[in-house]
Amino acid sequence: MSDYRVRVTIRNNRILKAIEAKGFSSVQKFCDQYKLNYPGVNSIINGSREPLSEKGELKELVKEILDILDISLDKAFTEKQLKGFKKNSFTIEAKESQLMQIAEIKKPLEISLMEKDIRTLIDTYVYSLPEKYKVVVKGLIYENRTLEDSGTELNVTRERIRQIFKRAVLRLRTSENFEKLIESGARDLFENTSFIKSPENNVNLKGEFKLREENKNEAAI
Numbered sequence: 001m002s003d004y005r006v007r008v009t010i011r012n013n014r015i016l017k018a019i020e021a022k023g024f025s026s027v028q029k030f031c032d033q034y035k036l037n038y039p040g041v042n043s044i045i046n047g048s049r050e051p052l053s054e055k056g057e058l059k060e061l062v063k064e065i066l067d068i069l070d071i072s073l074d075k076a077f078t079e080k081q082l083k084g085f086k087k088n089s090f091t092i093e094a095k096e097s098q099l100m101q102i103a104e105i106k107k108p109l110e111i112s113l114m115e116k117d118i119r120t121l122i123d124t125y126v127y128s129l130p131e132k133y134k135v136v137v138k139g140l141i142y143e144n145r146t147l148e149d150s151g152t153e154l155n156v157t158r159e160r161i162r163q164i165f166k167r168a169v170l171r172l173r174t175s176e177n178f179e180k181l182i183e184s185g186a187r188d189l190f191e192n193t194s195f196i197k198s199p200e201n202n203v204n205l206k207g208e209f210k211l212r213e214e215n216k217n218e219a220a221i
Contacts, residue, residue: 002093009089012045014076018069034068050084125172133168136161
């Protein structure tokens with residue numbers, strides 16, 4: 001019996017390394033510098049968009065990326081990566097000892113610094129909320145509670161918790177806060193525009209609010 005379910009996301013490390021070699025700590029900063037479309041670049045990096053057209057020709061955005069990075073096609077993509085991925089994330093089961101081995105792999109210094117900056121910002125924003133909002137957000141995001149758990153604590157319905165949560169995130173979702181998170185590389189660390197992820201609840205700064213109530217024992221890294 002495994003102890004955890006771990007979500008793995010695929011990204012093209014060849015391109016990421018080339019971006020880092022150019023002195024950029026995040027894909028967002030790279031795109032901003034060269035005025036590239038971030039969602040488009042990210043879809044190339046995570047494999048959801050194939051770099052080649054139906055005619056087998058390089059797509060214009062890919063040409064632009066490779067020109068800027070000064071790398072060839074074979075240096076940027078494996079044969080499999082050239083075909084793209086129908087699914088670029090998957091879940092595996094692991095025992096706690098295996099999970100700890102994965103978690104203890106040394107991260108690049110710039111990634112560690114980005115994570116520290118982002119989590120500090122998030123903590124600051126959350127703790128600035130009114131008390132009821134703060135309790136709900138901390139419960140759903142940090143403590144991995146369900147809507148029912150939080151409702152029981154505050155003696156309100158699960159729908160009321162959902163409403164409080166949405167209002168709290170709207171308070172957090174100011175343009176000033178969002179820009180600070182983007183500058184710190186939040187999109188790269190938390191998959192596109194995600195504010196933060198947990199196995200129970202997914203808060204997205206620019207998309208819809210999604211609250212998941214099943215699979216309570218899943219763990220995400």
